[in-house]
Amino acid sequence: MSFYDKFTFKNGVELKNKLAMSPMTTYSGNKDGTISDQELTYYSERSKEVGMIITGTTxxxxxxxxxxxxxxxxxxxxxxxxxxxxxxxxxxxxxxxxQIFHAGRMSKPGLKENQDIVSASNIPAERENAPIPRELKDEEIQEIIKSFYEVTIRAIKAGFDGVEIHGANTYLIQQFFSPHSNRRIDKWGGNTFKRLKFPLKVVDSVIQAKNDMKKDDFIIGYRFSPEERENPGITLEDTKILVDKLCEKELDYLHISLGKYNQTSIREENNKITGKEILKVINGRVPLIGVGSIFSEEDLEKAEEIGYDLIAIGRGLLIEPKVITTLKNEKEIQKIIDKNNTTLPDNLLEKITKHQKSYGITIK
Ligand SMILES: Cc1cc2nc3c(=O)[nH]c(=O)nc-3n(C[C@H](O)[C@H](O)[C@H](O)COP(=O)(O)O)c2cc1C
Structure with missing residues (x-):
């Protein structure tokens, strides 16, 4: 097996290889919420080699x-x-x-006047100056689930091959699953199984849209973060239950969100590779996309040993749009961006320039 080989989803859709662009927000849309020309150039340049592009979240x-x-x-x-x-x-x-989402309590404060920051419960995130969110009412939760249905219809009408439900990185879907952000005592909260209700309803809603549009070859993926650092917080055991339930749905892939493809638990001292633990639960029922700090052919080989079906590359593709040619010829992507020779949108380049250390990229 090689990630450079073709891949076929169970709905028959074929990818020219098993590499995807990981979803990355560009902070560069037009003021009215439409896609900007800079974003179009950025995506177009990065779509020449990989099999699949997952957009930044909308x-x-x-x-x-x-x-x-x-x-x-x-x-x-x-x-x-x-x-x-x-x-x-x-x-x-x-x-x-x-990629489709609701930010919930992780919505950036200051985005608008009288900003309405909401979540499963009124518990702020554990970060500096985090606002106290407003707890969503039952009818609002139903509205959000419906908005996932409607956006899937729109994605189909707009010519997308699929959607990825963003259930990762601490945003609203994860907030409902998390014992930190979900303290509800109604039908949307409680034990691990009860906290699964919202994520699974969102999945059903998206699948319903695909079925209503009779779009059998439409791809539906789900991204999740396996653990949270907070206490209480999502544990790997919780996630194994989530993943098992997701495998029972008509999903085309799952996508784990990790900083490093071969990382171990962030909560406990053990040497078990998280991706491997998740693959055991999946047991071949649905393809899993692995991700995190893939910058070399050696990384790809090690990721293959873990058993991921597909690999998503994030920063590697920010740096190098011709990611496959570079990996094949040079074996490695240097973590350097030449600011005078890049198709990154201005705002994204500015962000990376400001926070080079945390992005692990040098701008010259
Ligand atoms: C600039 C930037 C924006 C990101 N935006 C998103 C996003 O919109 N949705 C998402 O699921 N992950 C997002 N991520 C996380 C990436 O998809 C990916 O999981 C992470 O960067 C690790 O992969 P990498 O080491 O190959 O970059 C973002 C990452 C970066 C660097």
């Missing part, structure tokens, strides 16, 4: 926005903007997957 509800200048997909007026994005990605043969 939002569908006013209070679901996470970041400044994030592109929006909350009503049908935005279908032409989304269509420009899917076309830019697909023109070179990559499949286009739209």
């Amino acid at each position: 939002f569908m509800q006013e209070n679901g926005q996470g970041f400044e200048n994030q592109f929006y997909a909350g009503n049908d007026d935005y279908i032409p903007s989304l269509e420009r994005l899917s076309k830019a990605i697909k023109q070179h043969g990559a499949k286009a997957i739209l």
Whole structure:
């Protein structure tokens, strides 16, 4: 097996290889929430070699926005903007997957006046100056689930090959699953199984949209973070239950969110590779995308040994749009970006330049 070989999903859709672009927010949409020309160039340049591009995450509800200048997909007026994005990605043969989310309590404070920051419960995140979110009402939760249905219809109309449900990285879907952010005592909270209700309802809603549109070859993926550092927080045992339930759904892939593809637990001292533990639970029922600090052919070989079916590359593709050619010829991607020779959108380049250490990338 090699990640450079073709891959076929069980719905018959073929990828030219097993490498995907990991979803990355660009902070560079137009002020009105449409996709900008800089974003189109950025995606188009990065879609020439990998099999699949997962877009930076988009939002569908006013209070679901996470970041400044994030592109929006909350009503049908935005279908032409989304269509420009899917076309830019697909023109070179990559499949286009739209990542969809609600930021919940992780919405950046200051995005708008009288900002309505919401979550499963009114518990702030454990970070400096985190706002206290407003607990969502039952009817609002139903509305959010419906917004996942509607955005999937829009993604299909806009020509996307699939959607990825963003259940990772501490955003709203994860907030409902987490014992830290979900302290509800109604039907949306309680023990691990009860906290699964919202994520699974979102999955059902997205699958319903695909079925209603009779789009059998539409790809639906789900991204999750296996653990949280907080106490209480999501444990690997909780995630094994989530993953097992997700495997019973008509999903085309699962996507683990990790900083390093071969990392071990962030909560306990053991030497078990998290990706391997998850693969054991999946037991071949659905493909798993691995991710995290893939910068060399050696990394790819080690990721293959773990058993991931596909690999997503994030920063490697920010640095080097021709990621496969570079890996094959030079075996490694240098973590350096030449600011005068990059197709990164301005705001993204500015962010990376400001926080070079945390991104692990040098700008010269
Ligand atoms: C600039 C930037 C933006 C990101 N935005 C998202 C996002 O919108 N959705 C998401 O699921 N992950 C996001 N991530 C996480 C990446 O998808 C990926 O999991 C992470 O960077 C680790 O992979 P890497 O080491 O190959 O970069 C982002 C990462 C970066 C660097």
